[in-house]
Amino acid sequence: MTGAWIAFAGIARREFLRFTRQRERFLAALVRPLVWLFIFAAGFRSVLGLSITPPYRTYVLYEVYVTPGLCGMILLFAGMQSSLSMVYDRETGAMRSLLVSPFPRWFLLGAKLTSAVLVSVLLVYAFLLIAYLWGIRPPAIGYLTVLPALVLSGLMLGSLGLLISSTIRQLENFAGVMNFVIFPMFFASSALYPLWRMEESSPLLHDICAVNPFTHSVELIRFALYGQLEPLSLAVVLGCTLLFFGGTVFMYDPAKGLWRGRKGGAG
Amino acid sequence: MTRPPGVDTEAPGGHGADALVIAGVSHRFGRVTALDDVSFTVPRGAFCALLGVNGAGKTTLFALICRLYDSTSGQIRVAGHDARRAPGKALARLGVVFQSRSMDGDLTVSQNLAYHAALHGIGGRAARLRAGEALEMVELSDKAGARVSTLSGGQQRRAEVARALLHRPELLLLDEATAGLDIRARADLLALVRRLIAKQGVSALLATHIFEEIEPRDHVVVLHQGKVLADSTAEALAAGDDLGAAFLALTGARREPA
Numbered sequence: 001m002t003g004a005w006i007a008f009a010g011i012a013r014r015e016f017l018r019f020t021r022q023r024e025r026f027l028a029a030l031v032r033p034l035v036w037l038f039i040f041a042a043g044f045r046s047v048l049g050l051s052i053t054p055p056y057r058t059y060v061l062y063e064v065y066v067t068p069g070l071c072g073m074i075l076l077f078a079g080m081q082s083s084l085s086m087v088y089d090r091e092t093g094a095m096r097s098l099l100v101s102p103f104p105r106w107f108l109l110g111a112k113l114t115s116a117v118l119v120s121v122l123l124v125y126a127f128l129l130i131a132y133l134w135g136i137r138p139p140a141i142g143y144l145t146v147l148p149a150l151v152l153s154g155l156m157l158g159s160l161g162l163l164i165s166s167t168i169r170q171l172e173n174f175a176g177v178m179n180f181v182i183f184p185m186f187f188a189s190s191a192l193y194p195l196w197r198m199e200e201s202s203p204l205l206h207d208i209c210a211v212n213p214f215t216h217s218v219e220l221i222r223f224a225l226y227g228q229l230e231p232l233s234l235a236v237v238l239g240c241t242l243l244f245f246g247g248t249v250f251m252y253d254p255a256k257g258l259w260r261g262r263k264g265g266a267g
Numbered sequence: 268m269t270r271p272p273g274v275d276t277e278a279p280g281g282h283g284a285d286a287l288v289i290a291g292v293s294h295r296f297g298r299v300t301a302l303d304d305v306s307f308t309v310p311r312g313a314f315c316a317l318l319g320v321n322g323a324g325k326t327t328l329f330a331l332i333c334r335l336y337d338s339t340s341g342q343i344r345v346a347g348h349d350a351r352r353a354p355g356k357a358l359a360r361l362g363v364v365f366q367s368r369s370m371d372g373d374l375t376v377s378q379n380l381a382y383h384a385a386l387h388g389i390g391g392r393a394a395r396l397r398a399g400e401a402l403e404m405v406e407l408s409d410k411a412g413a414r415v416s417t418l419s420g421g422q423q424r425r426a427e428v429a430r431a432l433l434h435r436p437e438l439l440l441l442d443e444a445t446a447g448l449d450i451r452a453r454a455d456l457l458a459l460v461r462r463l464i465a466k467q468g469v470s471a472l473l474a475t476h477i478f479e480e481i482e483p484r485d486h487v488v489v490l491h492q493g494k495v496l497a498d499s500t501a502e503a504l505a506a507g508d509d510l511g512a513a514f515l516a517l518t519g520a521r522r523e524p525a
Binding site for chain 1: 384430
């Protein structure tokens with residue numbers, strides 16, 4: 001095993017160890033989408049009618065429609081959780097152990113991001129298993145084809161989380177992320193309602209939803225879960241991943257980022 | 268990239284070079300000048316104390332050496348490697364004990380050491396062997412399986428020293444490493460560091476404001492308001508007097524004109 005793989009495995013192992021040590025975090029991450037699936041979706045099933053829209057070939061129940069959105073929700077919250085954990089690591093000093101490693105900083109950040117995404121993808125599969133038992137059964141191949149979509153979406157949302165973490169100095173400021181990032185991203189997307197329905201009620205809101213990167217990660221997952229590829233969503237998610245991760249590397253660069261002139265910076 | 272830059276490799280620039288060279292280093296936080304044209308050298312195998320009151324710039328200087336920040340100007344060389352041009356090689360030769368706790372309290376000592384070893388590209392059997400050796404050096408072998416959060420302050424500090432030594436650095440940076448320890452634990456930790464220097468030829472730079480931690484033959488750099496006021500041995504600085512009195516006279520004299 002080469003040095004880079006050893007480092008990646010070490011970072012991933014720590015991420016898994018921390019995750020298994022924090023059982024409440026695992027439960028919270030899983031209970032949140034399940035509440036939406038069991039209660040919210042069931043309640044709205046009779047209210048919201050859905051016409052046939054790709055990738056669905058027939059009318060689907062609201063629970064079926066909302067499931068890819070809830071997969072995205074898990075990745076979104078996990079991405080922001082990794083942002084929170086970066087801020088926490090910076091406050092407790094654990095971040096410095098990472099940053100004084102001789103590996104390039106982009107590699108360290110990428111390894112931390114990928115490790116966190118792997119944990120969150122496992123969570124999504126746990127959710128999909130429960131959804132299967134609840135009667136939401138996409139084609140069997142979909143469980144395989146959705147994997148790259150989940151990883152890519154996770155990378156995009158995790159990169160966004162890392163980028164946000166570079167601008168937050170204290171854990172107390174994290175509440176702002178909930179109010180200004182997570183909730184607007186989730187609700188102004190196609191996770192809970194199709195965009196055509198949004199257009200009927202407000203064209204402006206429809207346009208906002210259409211440019212929301214989270215909408216594209218949800219659509220990428222939705223199509224992939226049915227063995228299909230949505231090229232526009234793939235391009236947007238890929239582009240945003242590169243943009244957010246590039247921004248993160250810039251921000252954590254000791255010579256360039258915002259922290260350069262601020263005491264108590266990246267470490 | 269197949270290995271961390273500089274790990275287990277002999278860089279041409281590293282042979283015979285001083286453990287640390289700080290040359291004309293300045294750093295500003297906005298309009299505040301934290302370090303102003305700081306220069307000094309830590310020779311190989313030396314114990315050097317960076318002496319200064321709180322706010323003198325010691326932690327900022329350590330952050331620059333560790334590449335947590337980039338200096339506004341000047342050059343930092345670790346074992347002959349430029350920290351800006353070859354950060355990987357420089358960092359591979361550094362072992363750091365930070366001022367505040369930096370180990371993961373939720374993980375065991377062994378898990379923390381394995382994580383650190385991985386961050387230096389050391390895995391598997393080699394990592395386990397080195398962790399065992401490092402814990403033996405700091406006399407913590409019996410605590411390998413204990414969660415870090417359950418250790419006493421002194422034990423946590425020793426575990427941090429073990430971690431800093433794991434990748435066999437050439438320079439050990441100790442940023443007020445004895446802060447929060449009782450007198451006994453402080454003395455034990457420093458005795459350990461001095462033994463390591465004697466046995467393993469490691470160099471050490473200790474940032475401190477505690478005069479009792481410094482011995483007469485130690486190399487002392489006095490840092491005050493971001494400037495180096497003195498750079499000599501402790502006995503030469505004290506000039507037959509008490510080191511504390513000499514330090515206060517030196518820093519007090521500089522305060523008066525302001």
